[in-house]
Amino acid sequence: KQEVTQIPAALSVPEGENLVLNCSFTDSAIYNLQWFRQDPGKGLTSLLLIQSSQREQTSGRLNASLDKSSGRSTLYIAASQPGDSATYLCAVRSWANAGKSTFGDGTTLTVKP
C-alpha cells in the first residue's frame, strides 16, 4: 500500500525566503506526482505535475523535483510572498489500483510580511 508523508507539517518563514517542502512515498512504481495548493475553506489547485519519467518541473517561482529511486519529491518556492501562505499537498498516482492517487497530509506554510 502506497504511503505518502509530508514533512514538516507546518512551516513559518519571513517574506523573501527561499524554502523547500518535502514529500516522500513508499512505493516507487508511480505514474506521476502532483503538487497542489489549498487555501482555507477552498478546493485543491494544481501547481505542478511530474511524470514518472521526468526529474523536475518548473512554473514561475515554483520548482518540483522527483527522485523515484529514493521515493522523494521536493517543492521549491523561491522568494516567498505572503500570498504563498496555504497548505501544500502532494499526491502520488500509481499504475496499479486503477490509477488511484494517494495524498500526503500536507504542509501548512505561513509567509510573514
Add this chain to the structure above:
Amino acid sequence: NAGVTQTPKFRVLKTGQSMTLLCAQDMNHEYMYWYRQDPGMGLRLIHYSVGEGTTAKGEVPDGYNVSRLKKQNFLLGLESAAPSQTSVYFCASSPLAGENTGELFFGEGSRLTVL
C-alpha cells in the same frame, strides 16, 4: 471550461436523512473520484469510477453509495446520514492513465454537516 463542478456547496442534514452530492465534469474524463477531507485525516478516497457504468470502493466506502450513469456525472449518496459523515467532500476527475498527463482536477468541495 467549467472543469469539475460540485453541487450543493453547503448542506446541513439531520441524522438519518438522505442526500445526494452531484459531481459534473466537462473534460470528457474517464476517471472520477469522491474524497472526503477531515482535520488530521487528510484526503481519503470514498469511491471511484473508471468509466461510465462502473464504480468501485475506495478506502472509506461504508455509509456511501455512488452511481455513474453518464460519463460526465458522478453521484455520491448518503442513505442515512450520521454525524461521522460531517466533512468536506471533494470530487476529482482525470483522463485515462496514458492519455495526456493523467492530471487530477478537483471541484471546489461540498461542506456537509450532519446534526
